[in-house]
Structures are given as C-alpha cells and as structure tokens.
Amino acid sequence: MIIMKTNATSEQVAKIVEEVRRYGLRADVSKGRYRTIIGLVGDEHKIPFDNLSVLPGVKEAAMVEVPYKLISKEYSRFAEEGTEHTIVKVKDIEIGGDKPVFIAGPCAVESHQQLLRIAQDASEAGAHILRGGVFKPRSSVHSFQGLGALGEKEARDALAWLREAGERFNLATVTEVRGESQVELAAEYADILQIGSRNMYNQDLLAKAARTGKPILFKRHFGASIEEFLSFAEYIAAEGNKDIILCERGVLPTGKGKNYIRYTLDLAAVPVLQKETYLPVIVDPSHAAGRRDLIFNMSCAAIAVGASGLMIEMHYNPTEAIVDAKQAVTPDELKQIIYTCKEIDKLIKSASYGKD
Ligand code: PEP
Numbered sequence: 593m594i595i596m597k598t599n600a601t602s603e604q605v606a607k608i609v610e611e612v613r614r615y616g617l618r619a620d621v622s623k624g625r626y627r628t629i630i631g632l633v634g635d636e637h638k639i640p641f642d643n644l645s646v647l648p649g650v651k652e653a654a655m656v657e658v659p660y661k662l663i664s665k666e667y668s669r670f671a672e673e674g675t676e677h678t679i680v681k682v683k684d685i686e687i688g689g690d691k692p693v694f695i696a697g698p699c700a701v702e703s704h705q706q707l708l709r710i711a712q713d714a715s716e717a718g719a720h721i722l723r724g725g726v727f728k729p730r731s732s733v734h735s736f737q738g739l740g741a742l743g744e745k746e747a748r749d750a751l752a753w754l755r756e757a758g759e760r761f762n763l764a765t766v767t768e769v770r771g772e773s774q775v776e777l778a779a780e781y782a783d784i785l786q787i788g789s790r791n792m793y794n795q796d797l798l799a800k801a802a803r804t805g806k807p808i809l810f811k812r813h814f815g816a817s818i819e820e821f822l823s824f825a826e827y828i829a830a831e832g833n834k835d836i837i838l839c840e841r842g843v844l845p846t847g848k849g850k851n852y853i854r855y856t857l858d859l860a861a862v863p864v865l866q867k868e869t870y871l872p873v874i875v876d877p878s879h880a881a882g883r884r885d886l887i888f889n890m891s892c893a894a895i896a897v898g899a900s901g902l903m904i905e906m907h908y909n910p911t912e913a914i915v916d917a918k919q920a921v922t923p924d925e926l927k928q929i930i931y932t933c934k935e936i937d938k939l940i941k942s943a944s945y946g947k948d
C-alpha cells in the first residue's frame with residue numbers, strides 16, 4: 593500500500609501507478625477527501641517499497657499483510673475519513689445506511705403468477721428488495737434446479753418476471769448466479785447479483801460477476817473462516833467493484849445441533865466483519881435455521897447484533913414452495929419480522945455502548 597502526501601499531484605500519483613505496473617502489479621487508486629491511497633493488487637514481494645517511498649509525493653510505502661486490504665477498514669481510504677461503513681446504493685435503497693434493508697421473496701422463481709403475488713406481499717410487508725433464484729444450487733441432481741436449467745428461453749422468462757415484479761411493486765431485485773455462463777444474462781435483468789455460499793471460493797465466477805459493475809451479494813461458505821470470507825470478497829474488489837454486500841448465512845452445526853437446525857447462524861461474525869471491513873453486512877436467517885418457527889427470533893437477533901439488513905425466504909403458501917418449503921415464512925410473519933426488527937434497530941442505534 594502506498595499513501596500519498598496530502599499535497600501530492602495527480603502526475604505524482606500517475607508516476608507511482610506506472611512504477612507499480614512495471615513490476616507486474618495492478619494499482620487500485622482511492623482518492624480520499626484528504627489524500628490518495630494506492631492499493632497494490634498482486635504479489636507485493638516484487639515491489640521495492642524502500643525505493644518507492646522516496647519518490648516525490650509519497651508519504652509512506654509499505655507491505656500490508658492482511659489478505660483483504662482493499663476492503664479492510666484499517667487500510668482503506670474510508671478509515672481515514674472515519675466512515676463506519678460504505679453504503680451500497682441500489683436504486684433509492686441504501687444498504688449499510690441508517691436503516692436496515694429487507695430482502696424477501698421465494699427461494700426459487702417458480703411461475704409468473706407465484707412471483708408477482710410474492711412481490712406484492714413482500715412490498716406490502718415493507719421489504720425493499722425482491723429475491724428469487726432462477727439458477728438454483730441443489731445438493732441433488734434429481735431436485736428442481738430452477739427454471740434457468742430448462743434452457744435460455746426459460747431463464748430469460750423467469751428473469752424478466754423478476755424484473756417486472758420488481759418494477760411493478762417498486763422493489764429492487766437480486767438473483768443468484770451459479771456459473772460464469774449465467775452472469776451476463778442475469779445482469780441484464782437483476783439489480784444485484786448473488787454469489788451463493790457454495791460458490792464463495794469460485795474466483796472466476798467472482799471476477800466475472802464483479803466485472804458487470806452490479807452490486808454483489810456475497811454469501812459466506814458454511815465452512816469458511818472470516819478471513820477466508822474476506823479474502824474472497826477481495827477478489828470482487830480487485831476487479832474495481834466495491835459494491836459488495838457481505839451475507840452471513842450460517843456455518844456447519846457441530847454435534848447434536850444438526851438434528852435441530854440446518855446451520856448455526858454465526859452472529860458474532862457480524863460485528864467482527866464490521867470491525868474488519870467497511871462493507872455492509874447482512875444476515876440470511878432462512879438458510880441458517882432451515883425452520884420457519886425460528887426465523888422471527890433469528891431475525892431479531894441479527895438486527896440486534898448490528899446487521900445492515902436481512903434476506904428472508906417468503907411464500908404466500910409455504911407448503912406449496914418447490915424449494916425450501918420448511919423455512920419460508922408467510923407474508924404476515926414477514927410483516928411482523930420487519931416491524932419488530934425496525935424497532936430493535938432504533939433501540940440498538942440509540943445506545944452509546946458497544947460502538948467501538
Ligand atoms: C439462496 O440464498 O438461495 C441460497 C442457496 O443460499 P446459500 O447459498 O446461502 O445456501
């Protein structure tokens with residue numbers, strides 16, 4: 593990382609960028625309010641930091657050991673400005689802003705009628721963003737893989753329904769991309785691209801999705817450490833896309849816990865991530881719990897630990913859902929969750945303790 597002096601000229605910055613490139617690395621230039629910071633992308637061991645540190649305009653040049661320096665609170669320009677975290681803006685929605693954001697919708701897009709009805713329910717319950725999977729990651733090849741698996745026409749139709757439902761009910765939209773071949777297609781229709789937990793380690797998919805410039809909803813793998821989660825989010829940032837929303841969705845349960853819950857929601861990860869990175873962090877209680885009767889409690893808890901939003905699976909008739917029927921809440925339950933979470937959020941934000 594290279595920190596420029598406050599009065600460094602743009603020519604001096606350009607010279608450093610050129611030097612960095614000469615060593616085969618990429619330079620990520622962040623112009624802060626007070627000074628410019630140049631993050632290096634690539635093998636920093638190739639860089640003679642001592643030589644760079646004496647070039648005109650350079651205040652400090654040093655190797656950063658954390659593997660996620662581009663999104664790190666400590667090393668990013670945002671730390672300098674004292675910003676708690678960045679806001680990912682989607683339409684007029686601010687993820688990471690003053691108020692929690694609620695994403696709701698079916699696990700999978702099943703039909704035009706199903707999606708429109710759920711979108712209306714989600715909007716009436718107070719949600720801001722509509723979710724719906726067109727390309728579903730499934731544990732069994734014999735299960736429904738999403739309408740996208742039926743062919744390009746079916747994928748386009750389902751994505752177009754998502755867009756239509758979003759437009760009609762004033763909701764932004766998010767859908768998962770499971771493979772590189774789906775990225776461009778999904779980006780044509782959805783406002784946010786989701787990278788699912790099973791793909792957290794898929795560097796090529798991360799890079800391709802990042803290059804669309806769309807915000808990325810990035811889910812933690814159920815076996816990943818926090819450092820790994822952030823290290824892979826860094827692959828998105830390294831493509832120049834800083835609109836990343838981190839999503840905690842549960843880790844593998846140990847012992848007898850797995851008889852009762854699908855995953856263990858790692859709520860401590862929320863404040864820990866917020867201390868490490870400026871990116872907004874949301875929680876998906878649905879895939880973690882795997883049970884409708886736990887979603888209310890887990891949602892409240894997630895907002896209480898400071899999550900910037902929630903992603904919840906909802907269906908007007910959960911038993912009818914083709915995928916993840918057991919964890920979908922009803923529209924009325926969603927409404928109660930959103931109401932209560934907003935109250936909890938206000939209470940938590942008014943407290944002065946626990947902020948550092
Ligand atoms: C999903 O959100 O649709 C999903 C499959 O979740 P996860 O990747 O967390 O399992």
Ligand code: MN
Pocket residue numbers: 699700879905915916
């Ligand atoms: Mn699901």
